[in-house]
Amino acid sequence: MSAPTDPRRAIFLDRDGTLIHDPGYLGDPAGVALLPDVADGLRALVAAGLIPVIVTNQSGIARGRYTPEDYARVEARVFEVLGAEGIDVLATYYCPYHPEGTVPAFTREHEDRKPGPGMWLRAAADHGLDLPGSWSIGDGERDIVAAKRAGSRAVLLAGGRDKWPMPVEGPYDADFVARDFREAVLFILRAEGRALPAAPGAALAPGPHA
Numbered sequence: 647m648s649a650p651t652d653p654r655r656a657i658f659l660d661r662d663g664t665l666i667h668d669p670g671y672l673g674d675p676a677g678v679a680l681l682p683d684v685a686d687g688l689r690a691l692v693a694a695g696l697i698p699v700i701v702t703n704q705s706g707i708a709r710g711r712y713t714p715e716d717y718a719r720v721e722a723r724v725f726e727v728l729g730a731e732g733i734d735v736l737a738t739y740y741c742p743y744h745p746e747g748t749v750p751a752f753t754r755e756h757e758d759r760k761p762g763p764g765m766w767l768r769a770a771a772d773h774g775l776d777l778p779g780s781w782s783i784g785d786g787e788r789d790i791v792a793a794k795r796a797g798s799r800a801v802l803l804a805g806g807r808d809k810w811p812m813p814v815e816g817p818y819d820a821d822f823v824a825r826d827f828r829e830a831v832l833f834i835l836r837a838e839g840r841a842l843p844a845a846p847g848a849a850l851a852p853g854p855h856a
C-alpha cells in the first residue's frame with residue numbers, strides 16, 4: 647500500500663498511433679485496435695505505480711470528419727478494449743479544436759491542442775497528479791513538446807510499426823526515443839528502478855536489441 651502522502655503519478659498516453667492503430671480520422675468504434683505490446687506494457691506501467699491518462703488531439707471534429715458523438719463512441723470502445731485487458735484508464739482528455747477547421751464551434755487555436763500542454767495541466771488539476779513524477783508516451787513531436795511543457799518526462803515512439811518511418815532528428819527533447827511501445831515501457835521501468843518482466847517468452851522480456 648502506498649502511503650496516503652505519496653503523490654499520484656501518471657502515464658500520459660497519446661492515443662492514435664501510440665495505443666491504437668491510426669487509420670487517420672478514426673470516427674468508427676469498429677476501427678479500434680490495440681497496437682502490439684500495448685496491453686502488456688500498460689499492465690507493467692500500472693504495476694510500477696503509474697496511472698493511465700489518455701491525451702489526444704481530435705482535429706477530425708473541427709474538420710467535420712466525425713462528430714463529438716462519434717468521438718465519444720470511439721472513446722467508449724477504447725475504454726472497453728483496455729478494460730477487457732484489465733487496464734483501467736483514469737481519464738481521457740481530448741482536444742476537438744483546430745485553427746483551420748470547418749466546424750465553426752471548434753475552429754480556433756486552443757491551449758489543449760498539442761503541442762500545447764493544456765490537457766496535462768487540466769488532468770493534474772482535476773486528479774491531483776504530480777507532473778514531474780509522471781511520464782508521457784507519444785508518437786509525434788507535438789506529444790513530446792506538450793509533455794515537456796507540462797513538466798512531465800517523455801518518451802517518443804519513432805519508426806513505429808503502425809506508421810511511416812519518422813526520422814529521428816530533433817531536437818525533440820525527449821528523455822528517450824524508442825522504436826516501439828515495448829521499448830518505451832522497458833526504458834520507463836528501468837528509469838523507475840523496476841525489475842523488468844523477464845519470464846521466458848514474455849512479451850516484454852528484453853529482446854536481442856534491448
Ligand SMILES: [Mg+2]
Nearest residue numbers: 660662663785
Ligand atoms: Mg499519435
